[in-house]
Amino acid sequence: MNVAESAPSLTATPAVPVTTSADPDAAEGNTAKPVARSSKKSVSVSSTASSPSQSSSTIVGVASTSALSARLAEYMSPADLKLVKEAYRFSDEMHLGQVRKSGEPYISHPIAVAEICAEWKLDVQAIMAALLHDVMEDQDVQKEELIERFGAPVATLVDGLSKLEKIEFQSQIEAQAENFRKMLLAMARDVRVILVKLADRLHNMRTLAVMSPEKKRRISRETMDVYVPIAHRLGLNNIYRELQDLAFSHLYPMRYRTLSKAVKAARGNRREVVNKILEAVKITLKEADIRAEVYGREKTLYGIYRKMHDKHLSFSQVLDVYGFRIVVDNFRESYYALGALHALYKPMPGKFKDYIAIPKTNGYQSLHTTLIGPYGTPVEFQIRTQDMHRVAESGVAAHWLYKDDDGSLTDLQQRTHAWLQSLLDIQKQTGDSAEFLEHVKVDLFPDSVYVFTPKSKIIALPRGATALDFAYSIHTDIGDQAIATRINHEPVPLRSELKNGDIVEIITSPNSRPTPNWLTYVRTGKARSAIRHYLRTINLSESTELGKQLLAQALVAVNLNPELPSTLIDKLLNESTAKSMDEIYTDIGIGKRMAALVARHILDLVEDDAPFPFQQFGDKHAYKRDPVIIYGSEGLSVQLAPCCLPIPGDGIVGQLKRDQGLVVHSDDCEHAKRLHIKEPDRWIDVTWGEELNRSFDTRIEVTVTNERGALARIAAEIGESEANISHVNMEDGDANDMTHIHFTIQVEDRAHLARIMRNIKHLSGVSRILRERG
Template sequence: MNLNPADSTTLSAANPKRADATRPPLPSYPPKTEQPAPVPGVASVTHLTNKLAEYLTPSELKKVKEAYRFSDEKHLGQMRKSGEPYISHPIAVAEICADWKLDAQAIMAALLHDVMEDQDVAKDELIERFGAPVASLVDGLSKLDKIEFQTQVEAQAENFRKMLLAMARDVRVILVKLADRLHNMRTLGAMDPSKRRRIARETMDVYVPIAHRLGLNNIYRELQDLSFSHLHPLRYRTLGKAVKAARGNRREVVGKILEAVKNTLVATGIPAEVYGREKTLFGIYRKMRNKHLSFSQVLDVYGFRIVVDSFANCYVALGTLHALYKPMPGKFKDYIAIPKLNGYQSLHTTLIGPYGTPVEFQIRTADMHRVAESGVAAHWLYKDNEGNLTDLQQRTHAWLQSLLDIQKQTGDSAEFLEHVKVDLFPDSVYVFTPKSKIISLPRGATALDFAYTIHTDIGDHAIESIINHEHQPLRTELRNGDIVEIVSDPDSRPSPTWLSFVRTGKARSAIRHHLRTINRSESVELGQQLLAQALTAHNLSPELPQLLADRLLKESSARSLEELYADIGVGKRMATLVARHIFGLAENATGTAPAINAQGELLPSKLDPVVINGSEGSAVHLAQCCLPIPGDSMYGHFRRDQGLTVHAADCDLAKRQRSKEPERWIEVVWSGEINRRFDCRIKVLVHNEKGALARVAAEIGESDANIVYVVMDDEKDGSMQQIRFTIQVEDRVHLARLMRNVRALPSVARILRERS
């Protein structure tokens, strides 16, 4: 099976004298025979040199040859799993980079990319021999194997963090890294099955999204198919055979469509080239899985790409196609007017072809095609057309800069990778600022994400949004075409609850950064209280001896007790687990035997309830699902970087979560001194009659409660109306009195407290 499906045969050339005649030819279509994943033989340095001689100067070529000799010397005697000399791998990586026409420094880094990691070559030696830029590229590509990590996950996260930050400073790092990963995936068959699956999963989760984000569509598609072939080899082979068998059956339909499109474009006078395009095996598999289809139901295995000579002719060609075949409703996308985040531009339309077959067409100019296939690499590949890539370069630069911003605000490598992976997935929504500037956000992004995308200060002080000239809460999910404006207040601060609905990595990292810094004193105080209670439950003094404190800090990797308390206060560490750790250290120091069960496990102790008054700040917040009020029985839930979330004991969500992770829950009680009011939701069913809402609202006011929010829903038969209120009350007794008063109204049929 051809694993680089985009690509296709020149099926028609209406205008051979094109200005972009230097564009590399697209591969043939359909493939003549099924082929396995490409497995290159021993790479030839002569072949690499011939490629480089086409665009490098003699002096640059001399430096590249010096880098090759150095790498060859360092890797002498080292073999790959396949039995090839190891130097064949750096040469193959350099060849892929040469296809993009990367500069001499990047080619040298490709040849040297493993010498620091595998051969203990110091960075200073590389600086001395090849210069600081090359050494920095190699350093960014090197893993961190010599640092001891607690887990494989932590090590991987730190490797990705280093690589992505190096990429943010110089995009050539990730281009070389993607070339390295591509060659490793092409030769992955030499590895054992478990390692193949692990590397394929890592490729699919991280490298495929990065390739897509940078617009490297050829690499993106090949990495997807290669990963698929190693993750699900049986499905891959079965699907490959099905596609091969289907080619002959569908050739007549494809030929008929091709001939009709070619003749129509020629008759209209549009200079164009038409290419057939076969979907990747992974693309077909994903469609079958997501839409629960059999292979025979996936009709659009084939598509067509039309490359025209001008921007205007893209739309003329679109109109011509719509006149030839009927378009499918809802299947037209204009990525020219609003490009994708990775700079991709094309018109997409799906038409009903002969025999009722849906056929997808992509229409673009030659410049758009270059960017669509090569992404940021087009900057090197087509240097004479730099002006056409300005928007793409700006978008890429903005995203790379956001990586540096996230790094500054992120606590650890795992968290950094979590934030970055959120932004790597390509499904996007496009909204407008009041001045008509287009902002691209991930699908599911909210108004608060928009605020943080504009500027961190705007996000930190946001209080509400105005979407399409209507006031909306910050958690409102944005849709394509929304016009968004943010209302801010200098006194407003981020809340831990914001983390539950923001979508972008930048927003999430900024909120967490604020919670760690601005609210640090509150978190330290709460953490100290929680740890003291946990230690007391283990019959230990809250005052830690210096020797015990030093051992605890060393083993927990905290820099100070204050940092340890802050981590406990924001939920990053659990007081009960820290207390048990201290208990173990104390037992080792004193020789006292701990309480254990028959299985040899340390017996947990019941902790005293945490006392709250509702005004602790962001270190403690009340769950929005149940909105507990004084008088309710409660439990607190520790979540990473969100402090203590307090739920009512009868909250369904809390019950489910407590059954899954009981160790993260603690009993909470209200303080006897409370001097504020609390939000609470009630639902009132009233007869559909004039003035019903006014009478209920008036009675709530008479009951000394404040109305925060109200919404009305019609019942199906129209005889009743359901009114939902969010009100502020003092406690459970106050709420009961209010509900009795409202229930006494003649127009009220039912009233109850709403939990979700």
């Protein structure tokens, strides 16, 4: 007896008559309000589905399980089918009397989710979790009960799929972010969580038509922003394409309908061309003795819309609405087929991509080529093997990461495992759920660049990633200590954007540390979270020390001793929101509190308590406020203003900027003068220290004759003057054939800069040199 014959069948129960009461605040899907847990037993009925009545009062419907039973019987043992049947009965009993807004019994939704999971041939635990995925959220079933009935693995999967409805959040956005964080972290531990969740979201999107327009738009936007990128990142291309089109249809219904009509019309108009190409390709491959399946494929409506939108094209200008897919038996024949096609039609230059040699981050492998077909029409071909085709359609669902068999992990599994592990790394370094979701969404990009380490290892990064992203992708310590990079053996800034095929080498120094400026040009979530984590932890101690120094100066200015007795500190803390003096010092250091205002508050406390034993100075005018000493190595709590880039030897002033600490300007900076007028109380006296063991950025502009070798001569002179060039920008030559070159160079002080400028001035072709300000 085969498995299908011995398999126990699943049965469905009719929903009891209830009054529909749709929940307008449901997070997703077209669900009705859940009813209280019922003690009624399920009653078996025929598994043939009947059309549900859409009456607003009484709903009667039958959920069919015949399709699910047939699909599971194809690959599950009778013992596994028995476990699935138990999960189904429990879910059916828990959802008894609950209906969807469409009028169908609610149990039809878990059945549909399980059917989608069965198409991927997920194991028995995942199918059981699909059937049970809403019982904790809707019917208050506890995890302990699921563990007792179905075991810990199934209960953990269901728990990972359940939202955090019982927790109170400050906003819906915060609640949504926390739900996503929980789901993604559960997914990082077991990828089946996201597979079931994507199946759940797919069925909800398929049945979204009954929802209100506002709710359709909100759920569709959430799908497009989070679930579509996750499906693509995991290589689930069928789900990815369908979710895109469904979300598009609800976000822009008019555009969707218009494009749909245009595609149907084009389908008829281009049928002759498509058939002609199809026949020619089959004959060519047969003559080359290549066995292959050849079939046409149509671009998704959303794919057509994006191409029209991004490239400002009309529908008639989108020529590759149709393409062809060729599936061959083995790796070598994919390249043989490519050669045969290129002999049949001429390839378009620059339109060939080899994703077999270098797969996409989600494991996708194919050869892509665009050829000039009959009548001059561009036609795209995708060539792949059967195994590549299976991975292209099912992605990570084709390989199981949750099996303890690390020794046989495929490249796809290793890349997916690394990405899932990065979710856990980001979680450790992230402050809150919204920030976590922000970092994760940054990594969910459909396009990637592929670069090489010096040892020829391939690293995939999101398009737009920089050398600094590369450093953090290798290791957090490499990123934190990066000071420079070489791309293709040429020195370039860390902010340089990477291109396919680049060979990237990172130069580190134990004295290098992340700066807030790094956040402006990193692209990956891992890099952003690591930098923010460092800034939060390191900036704290530096800001505390700066705040302590500023408060001491402010206390002296109001004729008080900076050494505060414990009784006065207690009194100050009782009247403020701070829990400790260190918190007050930190707030002063980052600009959240004004040192002068805190000092005046302390003075008021002393004056209000006359017998308070506190030493005061005799004549406050005999003391003047000492300036804060700047060494340039204070870290993040002291920043040199980018508008004027002061260097030792310049007169300087300090601005206490909210959440940024102390910003140092040149005393002749025009920007600083305008800021001083707006907030005069936020300015303090600062001065340079005597021993400065670092270099400082400054900008110079050189006007030079536009001739070969001019830039090289100037750069060489700067190097010989013991200065480093961190940035160069050249303007186009003017009418007098003169070019303006802007350098950012690192110098020791103003005297060093003057010596460099004198040396450059003496070079041939240089007509003018000046220091740039503002």
